[in-house]
Amino acid sequence: MTLDLTPGPVNLRDFETAARDRLDPVYYDYFASGAQDELTVAANEEAFRRHSLVPRVLRGAGRPRLDVTVLGTPAAMPVLLAPTAFHRLAHPEGEPATARAAAAAGVIMIAAMLSTVTVEEIAATGATLWFQLYPQPDLAFTGSLIRRAEAAGCRALVVTADSPALGRNERGDRNDFHDLPAGIHCANMGENGHVRQVVLSPDISWEYLDRLRAMTSLPILLKGVLHPRDARLAVEHGVDGIVVSNHGGRQLDTTPASLDRLPLIAAEVGGRVPLLLDGGVRRGTDVVKALALGATAVAIGRPVLWGLATGGEEGVGRVLSLLRAELDNALTLCGAATPGEVTGDELGGILA
Ligand SMILES: Cc1cc2nc3c(=O)[nH]c(=O)nc-3n(C[C@H](O)[C@H](O)[C@H](O)COP(=O)(O)O)c2cc1C
Numbered sequence: 595m596t597l598d599l600t601p602g603p604v605n606l607r608d609f610e611t612a613a614r615d616r617l618d619p620v621y622y623d624y625f626a627s628g629a630q631d632e633l634t635v636a637a638n639e640e641a642f643r644r645h646s647l648v649p650r651v652l653r654g655a656g657r658p659r660l661d662v663t664v665l666g667t668p669a670a671m672p673v674l675l676a677p678t679a680f681h682r683l684a685h686p687e688g689e690p691a692t693a694r695a696a697a698a699a700g701v702i703m704i705a706a707m708l709s710t711v712t713v714e715e716i717a718a719t720g721a722t723l724w725f726q727l728y729p730q731p732d733l734a735f736t737g738s739l740i741r742r743a744e745a746a747g748c749r750a751l752v753v754t755a756d757s758p759a760l761g762r763n764e765r766g767d768r769n770d771f772h773d774l775p776a777g778i779h780c781a782n783m784g785e786n787g788h789v790r791q792v793v794l795s796p797d798i799s800w801e802y803l804d805r806l807r808a809m810t811s812l813p814i815l816l817k818g819v820l821h822p823r824d825a826r827l828a829v830e831h832g833v834d835g836i837v838v839s840n841h842g843g844r845q846l847d848t849t850p851a852s853l854d855r856l857p858l859i860a861a862e863v864g865g866r867v868p869l870l871l872d873g874g875v876r877r878g879t880d881v882v883k884a885l886a887l888g889a890t891a892v893a894i895g896r897p898v899l900w901g902l903a904t905g906g907e908e909g910v911g912r913v914l915s916l917l918r919a920e921l922d923n924a925l926t927l928c929g930a931a932t933p934g935e936v937t938g939d940e941l942g943g944i945l946a
């Protein structure tokens with residue numbers, strides 16, 4: 595017997611390296627890549643580096659509490675699992691393994707419409723779920739998905755608005771990766787023995803959103819907002835929350851970092867609805883910066899996939915516990931007692 599003394603991943607970036615070592619390179623590229631030159635992918639992480647945190651001292655704040663409630667859903671920390679498609683490409687157990695880890699960590703998982711296991715089976719893990727929807731032009735079908743998500747116990751609907759078409763992914767082109775492998779399919783899209791194609795439609799409009807609003811009493815979040823005027827329109831159209839996001843740089847390349855849009859959107863929305871932010875969150879300090887700039891919570895996409903690819907449920911659990919420990923440490927060092935207490939006052943200037 596050999597004793598394995600390798601420490602294993604100690605932060606979220608280490609998990610990417612570990613996952614790359616294990617994954618089929620084609621699937622690694624699918625998860626890691628962004629659109630075209632991947633400028634936005636890089637910008638998302640870079641934006642966090644440009645901000646500094648200025649701690650307050652001697653506040654006697656005690657150990658911070660990390661729990662939050664977002665649109666009525668309690669969570670153990672202000673970090674959600676962003677919706678990401680096709681978890682069975684990362685691990686044979688797929689989304690249920692992710693969901694079990696989310697449940698153990700007490701965090702909200704946004705289940706992707708394009709999951710490789712049905713929303714009912716993901717919900718059977720007992721995880722707290724929200725459901726992400728790509729609005730389908732077929733409203734009746736969209737309605738049936740919403741009914742299923744509601745029946746499965748999902749507590750909010752996250753409508754992805756940044757995908758009137760698929761972004762141009764050149765790593766996928768180089769790898770000729772355009773179809774799921776045999777045995778893996780979009781499980782929620784099954785209908786009378788065949789699997790429906792997902793439609794990403796440029797015809798979806800605010801009017802469609804009004805129809806969705808009338809179809810469910812679940813809170814609706816609009817995901818993929820970068821322009822303050824769209825944030826205002828979203829509020830006017832009765833949306834309950836906004837996810838400031840550029841889809842992890844996978845849709846329109848050269849969009850600004852989502853973090854850089856957050857203050858503008860926070861100013862426009864003025865606290866009328868909670869804001870979530872995703873894109874490039876890799877550190878507890880990143881979470882604090884997003885909170886300081888106006889987010890109620892953040893979501894992480896790729897790090898969850900790296901955890902899943904590396905160690906299934908345990909890997910995702912480790913990613914979540916590392917980020918939790920980092921957030922706890924960062925809040926403590928900032929002198930903050932709760933996530934809600936972090937304000938712009940805690941944030942230094944832009945260094946770049
Ligand atoms: C492999 C992959 C698949 C994704 N699938 C979806 C999806 O099905 N629906 C969606 O709204 N966003 C999807 N996203 C975007 C994420 O929800 C999120 O916006 C993004 O990953 C956040 O950036 P991060 O990966 O830097 O944390 C996907 C992202 C990745 C990396």
Ligand SMILES: CCCCC(=O)C(=O)O
Pocket residue numbers: 679708760792841844
């Ligand atoms: C057809 C959409 C694919 C899932 C997705 O959103 C992504 O890979 O970014």
